[in-house]
Amino acid sequence: MNKLINLTYDSTSYQVPAGITVRSFLNGPLKIPTEALAYSDNPVVALRMNNEILPYSARLETDAGVMPERLFSDIGKRIYRHSLSFLLAYVSHQLFPDRNLVIGHSLGDGLYxxxxxxxxxxxxxxDLLREGMQAVVASDLPIEQELIAYCAARDYFHQKGFNATELLLSYRNDPTLSIYRCGDYMDISYEALAPSTSIMSVWELRPYGERGMLLRYPLSRDVLHIAEFRDHPLLFSVFREYKIWGNILNVKSLGDMNRICGSAEIFTFIRMNEDLQHRKISKIADNVVEKGTVKVVFIAGPSSSGKTTFAKRLSIQLRLLGYNPVQISLDNYYKSKSEAPRDKDGKPDLEVLEALDLDIFRNNLNDLYAGNAVDLPKFDFTGNGRRYYENKPLSLKGNTILVIEGIHGLNPLLIPNLDRRTIFKIYISALTQLNxxxxxxxxxxxxxxxxxxxxDHRTRSTSAQQTLEMWPSVERGETFHIxxxxxxxxVMINSALDYELAVLKPYAEPLLKTVKPEAYYAYPMARRLLGFLDNVYPIPAELVPRDSILREFVGGSEFDAI
Known part of the structure; x- marks a missing residue:
């Protein structure tokens, strides 16, 4: 007798055979179309089962709450972007089987x-790739997840020349591996993919730079169209520079990194990573001084980019050049939570510029420029948050350079009337070059x-679930204000270190495992992060130098950076 399971959707329970596929459940009991899917119809592209994201070919084995995931949802848009990459890789392999296509990095609304x-x-x-992708989309080919034996997967990737995938698998010993198949082409994806190629009709493929191309996708503000192209040459130059560094360090993928982490090479490798970053910071200090008129350096970047440690290390370099750097954190100008602007959910929105007490900040900076002594504030984030003063007046001297860091450091509305000749602006982010x-x-x-x-768990006792649930607000703030x-x-600087995931893994994994299936937003993200961390070879934090930007996150910084 076949086992039956109960699947509950929208307060209705459906009794179905155990092992039914997502496709059959959608098409049968839920009467949701699963064939000839069109992008513009916002089709269902996956199913949440107890908040696990499952592709059409997955089988449902237990009682669960379920919810169809549509293309234009946040999860659906991730699925679409990854599916486009799969589509390009598939067509590239058909057209150019002797070439090795490599995904680089995001650039605005595209992938390089x-x-x-x-x-x-x-x-x-x-042009050939574009035409090939269009033909495959028109053919409406199924994309299906399969489990295959480890040895079969390894042999397939070896035969196809997918050396980075083969190397990564050498650090796993799963008896079976989940792969995605389209025709006779197979590849690994660490996230669910779209059920068929017909969905993937809105994209643009264009040449970019001398040797690459950009695969563009719709932005959230207009999911039906590709936006007018906007270039990011400075950001691209930073990625290119760090790819060169990766070649110097002989690391192109996570498999290369795992090989080093498991050997005595790791000690030299860490030192080389840190020294390359040190040279970059030193060069930036030279750039500041060479300008000749700088009184204030503004440092901005998204959350967790390492702004605090970078500001301290830059200040050391400026001191070596004969200057007296004074650090100011914009975090000390926050309003209390009760005074902060509210987001769309009525919660304090600490990501907007107006969350800062701009009047106090502007008065402080104008007074300093005027030669007055100023007692700068500090901010205590516990509870409702409060501003306090230490009665330590500061005034600008001839060789003083203010080093001001915060997420809004590059916003021209922060202090609009400063003489641009006296300002030097730095953007910092963790631009991972590893694949x-x-x-x-x-x-x-x-x-x-x-x-x-x-x-945040170390410094504020914040749970992983709280951090993940807060992230949409962080991303909105970055999109609009950073x-x-x-x-x-x-100038831009990349704060990512090739070895950092190996250090962060032992800290992050147990925290992510505390996020349970009832956490609607946080659970799929926690599962996704755990999925890729499972491929990382860990190393102990004791190997990290005390002046490293990474110490801002794992603790033990000589700068007391948090």
């Missing part, structure tokens, strides 16, 4: 790709989330 080992890309090849393998990237956002989970100003920076 290039062919490994090729230093130029013929635009005609991009899981050639077709699966580690997003910079995921890197920063893991940093913040570890730091990223629009990044190209106004005089």
């Amino acid at each position: 790709f290039n062919f490994d080992g090729q230093f130029s890309l013929d635009p005609k090849d991009v 899981l393998d050639d077709h699966n990237r580690i997003s910079t956002t995921d890197n920063r989330i893991i940093r913040r989970i570890v730091r 990223f629009p100003y990044q190209n106004q920076a005089d």
Whole structure:
């Protein structure tokens, strides 16, 4: 007798055979179309089962609450972006089987790709890829998740020349592996993919730079159209520089990093990572001084980018050049929570510029510029939050440079009347250059989330679930108040360290495992982060230098940075 399970959706219970596929459940009891899916119809692309995100081909084995996940939801948009990458990799392998397509990094509303080992890309090849993708979309091919034996997966990736994937698998011993198949093409994806190629009709593929291409997707503010192209040359140059560093360090993917973490090379590798970053900070200090008129350095970047430690290390370099740097954190100008602006849910919104007491900040800075002594505030974040003073007046001297850091440091509305000649602007972010393998990237956002989970638990006793549930507000703030100003920076710096996930993993994993299935928003994200951390070879935090930016998150910083 076949076992029956109860699946509950929208207060209605459906009794179905155990092992029914997501596709059959959607198409049968729920009467939701699963064939000839069109992007513009906002189709269902996955199913939540106890808040686990499952593709169409997954089988349902237990009683559970379920909810269809549509394309234009936050989860659906992630699925779409990953599916586009899979589509490009599939078509590239069909057209150019002897070339190795490598996903690079996000750039605005797109993902950068290039062919490994090729230093130029013929635009005609991009045309062929575009036409091939369009043909596959029109063919409405199914994309299905399958479990295959470990040895079969390893042999397939070896035969296809997917060396980064094969290397990554060498640090796993699962008896079976989950792969996604389209026709005779297989690849690994660490997130659910769309059920068929027909959905993937809204995108743009364009040549970018001398050797690459940009695969663009719709933004959340207009999911039906590709926005007008906006370039980010400064951000691209930073990514390119750090890819060069990766080549110097002989690390292109997580498998390379795991190999080093499991050997005595790790000691030298960490030192080289830190020294490369040290050289960059030293060069930025030179740039500040060479300008000749700088009185204030503004440092901005998204959450968990390492602004505090960077400001302290930059200040040391400025001192070596004969200047007297004075650090100011914009965090000390926050309003109390009861006075802060409210977000759409009525909660204090600490991500907007107006969460700062701008009058006090502007008065303080104008007084300092005028030569007056100023007692700068401090802020205590416990409880409702309160501002206090230490009665330590400060005044600008001839060799004083203010180093001001905070998420709004590049916002021109922060203090609009300062002489631009006296300002130097720096943008900092953790721009991860490592990939899981050639077709699966580690997003910079995921890197920063893991940093913040570890730091906030250590410094504020904040649970991983609380941090994850707060993240949408953080991202909204970054989208509207930080990223629009990044190209106004005089210089950008990447605070990511190739080895940092290996250090963060032992801290982050147990915290993420405390997030349970009833956490609607946090649980899918926790499962996703745990999924990719499972591929990381851990190393102890004792190996991290005390002046490292990474110490801001795991503790033990010589700068007391938190």
